[in-house]
Amino acid sequence: MWKLSLSVLVTIATVSIYAVPSSAQAFVNLPPSTLDEDLISFDRSNPGASVSSIVKYANQRLEKTGFNYSFDICESLPKGDPKIDPKSYFAKFRIPLSTSEGRKQLFQISSGYGNSPCGECFTSFPTAKVSRQEVVAISGEKKIAIKRPQHFVLDEVLLVDKTLQKTLRKWETPYSTTPVGISPNGKKLYIGYYFGKSAEEPKLLLEISEGGTVKFAAKESTKMVSKKQALKDFPKEKGNDYLTYEKFTGRDKTFFIKYSFPCT
Structure with a gap:
């Protein structure tokens, strides 16, 4: 099994990430949802099922298995040649993190290793809620509140005013x-x-609340504002070719x- 020497451990803030060692410590497994x-x-088992019944089932499963948020953790992974699973293209890593209560805990996650379209290292993290400060992960149908490390990077969508300047x-x-x-x-x-x-049309919608809780919804039940238009005249950001308003x-x-926009 591939091992990593201490000299190449990468430490960001107080969190170090390393590949799975042969001598296992006690850890909490966070397999992809x-x-x-x-x-x-x-x-497949319920052809012709109504959207409402699919939504109900989806939310029941989300409560037990979580939703796979794809964090980019490239900046935190060690250099080397991890053992990549040929089917999933993911490798397993164990990460010491802090729970929201301040307790240190070792977690095992699966992550890509720079093999995404634009070189990201995506980890499939089963979650029920995500904010800048906290990730509520699910392991064995149990929720665990974890302090979100700075290097667990996600996209953000910003609601701005009509001047496009104020968030x-x-x-x-x-x-x-x-x-x-x-909404x-x-x-x-x-x-x-x-x-x-x-x-062409998604079967369900993923609803993300202001506080970061996720759940599924049917389009008809949301009364959402959905007619959209891409703006051509907006403040540019140097180095961000994918910026969209x-x-x-x-x-x-x-709303603005x-x-x-996703890298392709």
Whole structure:
């Protein structure tokens, strides 16, 4: 089994990350969520199921297995040649993190190693809630509140005012996703969720609250503001070729959002 010498351990702040050693310490395993597979199986076993029944099942499974947020942790991974699984293209790492109660705990996660389209190192992290300060992970159907390390990077979607200069709200979003709608009160963001056979329209929506809690919803039940238009004239940021501003308009609502379009 591949081992890492102490000389190449990478430490950021107080958190060091290293590959799985042969002599295992006690750790909490955080395997990727099986939510996608569960929904595909449910869809196949229940042809013609209503959207509301799919949403109900999806949220039941989310509570038990979590949603795979894709954090980019490239800056924190050690140099070397980790043992990559040929099927998932992920390697396993054990990471000492702090729980929200301040207790140190070793966690095992799976992560890519720079093999994403733009060189990111995505880790499939099963979560129920994500904020800048905290990640509520799920292991063995139990929730564990963890202090989010600075090097666990996600995309952000910003709600801005009509001048495009002032930030009104932020949402932490899974990597490589684009918003499809905003709740009428401007507090919830919606992202299309696809599973099974490809389709032009997502079967479900992932709803991200202002506080970072995620759950599934049906488009018809959200009353979301979804008519959007990409803006051509907006403040540019040096080095960000993927910067995007969009205008969402409804019957009596107008929202402006800012985010970086997924790298392709």
